Amino acid sequence: MTATPAAAVPQRTDRRALVSWALWDWGSSAFTAVVTTFVFSTYLASRAFVDPRLVAAEDSSSAAAQAVERELAHNAATVSTALTLAGIVVALVAPAVGRLADSSGHRRRSVLIGTIGVALSIGAMVFVAPQQPYLVLGAALLGIGTVAYEVATVGYNAMLGQVASGPQTGRVSAVGWAAGYFGGIVLLVVLLLLCIQDFGTEGVAGLLQLPSTVADGSWDVRVAIGIAAVWLAVSSVPLFLTVPEAAPDRSRTGGLLGAYRDLGRHxxxxxxxxxxxxxxxxxxxxxxxxxxxxxxxxxxxxxxxxxxxxxxxxxxxxxxxxxxxxxxxxxxxxxxxxxxxxxxxxxxxxxxxxxxxxxxxxxxxxxxxxxxxxxxxxxxxxxxxxxxxxxxxxxxxREGELFGLYATTGRAASxxxxxxxxxxxxxxxxxxxxxxxxxxxxxxxxxxxxxxxxxxxxx
Structure with missing residues (x-):
């Protein structure tokens, strides 16, 4: 597949490329809506990761109830710490990633690598059982997924100029964001009906009349996470098959250290x-x-x-x-x-x-x-x-470099x-x-x- 000259702005929007580009936004809702907002992060901060003996005694003992509250606060703090560390990593690497993608012309490749990282981290979340020792694993996977998602987003945003003509930039950007919202809607409805339903009271285990050990393992949530990983992977494929790479900028070389030096000059x-x-x-x-x-x-x-x-x-x-x-x-x-x-x-x-x-x-x-x-x-x-x-x-x-700064400044104020x-x-x-x-x-x-x-x- 040939590369698109980096300095060229398309005179008209290629609908096939636009749809393929927007489908990545549609699929990435698996991470933004399901993992970080409504399902997995909530699962990590829930009573599933509190000592079950304390939960059983919560209603009859004020001391147990206070202990549960402390453990819930600890769970939330663990998730917050993971996201904070991920934000620091993103702030440090995003500008260099964008600059390297511009200089090599491999924006699509940077999106591919980031998307693979997100999909693998979401898939690994299926193995996070509702037991206290798994809390740190879940938080670590959430942080890794966040870094991979932000890296992919830098290249993805930079590709906007490759799928939109100048006068239609706002319209095409809106199509992408709207696709993300609608993708989140469809996925949440599917997961709500098939899996979640208040975290396992009637979800997969109840529907299939599975043993109580399956329900106790929070497989409703974990199956939902697995579906989200597949959703992201399948929805992302058209982008990598349809939208061409940009032409490399041969004027900038020097690898990673050169990227940071060039960033300072920029x-x-x-x-x-x-x-x-x-x-x-x-x-x-x-x-x-x-x-x-x-x-x-x-x-x-x-x-x-x-x-x-x-x-x-x-x-x-x-x-x-x-x-x-x-x-x-x-x-x-x-x-x-x-x-x-x-x-x-x-x-x-x-x-x-x-x-x-x-x-x-x-x-x-x-x-x-x-x-x-x-x-x-x-x-x-x-x-x-x-x-x-x-x-x-x-x-x-140089769109990737600028959107790398965009990601960094956003993280710096988060x-x-x-x-x-x-x-x-x-x-x-x-x-x-x-x-x-x-x-x-x-x-x-x-x-x-x-x-x-x-x-x-x-x-």
Whole structure:
């Protein structure tokens, strides 16, 4: 398969390449929706990894109940530590990975290697039995999968310019993000019906009338994880068969150390000549962390503040993904017409105002459904237009390097929303106040966007 010249921007969007490219987003929802958000990370932090003797005595002994709470906190801290370490690794390697992919022309290969790493780590999660000694293994696999996913994403985002013409960059980026949301919806529904159903009360074991030892092994969750690994692998194949590699940039050599030296020069050059790019990277790092927290903490707020049951939380997540997918797909045309900066700014205003509304509505469940789904309207467009904005500013042939910086800056600010959420909860004495912490991060990102210039009309 021939390579596409790195400096060439396609005059029209190749629909076959676009569909194949978007299918990777569709398949990667197996990691983002199932592993890191709703299923595996929740499984690791659950009572499945607490001493069963303490769980059995929890209702009759206050000391046992306190011990269970301590172990649950330990489980959550273990997961958090794994993700923190993964974030540090990503921040260190992502720019170099992007730069090497640009110089060699092997963006597709970098996506392939990362995807294989993600699929293998998800597949290995099937062997994480609900016993305390397996907790560290599960957390380690979660961290490894996160690093592999972020590495794959750097090359994947850089390929946007290979499947989209300049005037259609926003629309194509939106198609990819929307495909990710819809892929997550379909997969969650499948797993909810076939496997999960409140972590094994009636799932695979009950449906097939398997022995209690099978149910006790949490095979409902573990089978769901196995299905997610296959989902990712199968959905990713068209990308590697259809989208061509970019032409290598022979002007840059020197291996890994040369990549870091070139990265330093690149950042210095951006500061001197294209400071707006650095300002956008800073602004996007802040507001992307706030946007991510909307989904990350949305389930916690729904359960603790508005009394949602586990099944209601998953149903709300499915509904939110539907709304986010439709809104993201629709925002692509708005992006191409009014510009990525305008879409980002309007969406951040909508997120901040709606978040304040969630804080003020009391315990009204119906109100949370309405405002929560309204929040979902703005989440996808922010993420999609951020990618489109950066793609328009990228120097042809160096997209991978810039998206590597994009990943690094995002990781560097990933502590903001969790930290402010926790501080607000501590000061306010209620989980509800955590909403204010997230809103503060969104507003900070909005303020920084004031200093970001409108992007050029074409790449």
């Amino acid at each position: 950042v210095a050059r951006l500061w001197r000549e294209r400071r707006n790019v650095l300002v956008f990277l800073l602004a996007s790092a802040v507001f992307r962390d706030g946007v991510g927290a909307v989904f990350t903490f949305g389930g916690i707020v729904a359960a603790q503040v508005f009394g949602f049951s586990p099944s209601q939380v998953i149903l709300f997540a499915i509904a939110a993904n539907v709304v986010a997918g439709v809104a993201t797909f629709a925002s692509g045309r708005l992006d191409d017409r009014f510009g990525s900066r305008a879409v980002i700014t309007v969406s951040l205003v909508g997120l901040a105002l709606t978040g304040i509304g969630v804080f003020l509505i009391g315990n009204a469940t119906a109100g949370f459904w309405v405002l929560g789904l309204t929040l979902a309207i703005f989440v996808g467009p922010v993420q999609s237009s951020s990618r489109a904005y950066l793609a328009r500013l990228a120097t042809p042939g 502590f903001l929303a969790p930290a402010l959420f926790g501080i607000a909860v501590t000061i306010g004495g209620s989980t509800r106040f955590g909403i204010i912490g997230v809103v503060v991060v969104l507003v900070a990102g909005l303020v920084l966007m004031v200093f970001v210039k409108r992007e050029p009309a074409r790449a």
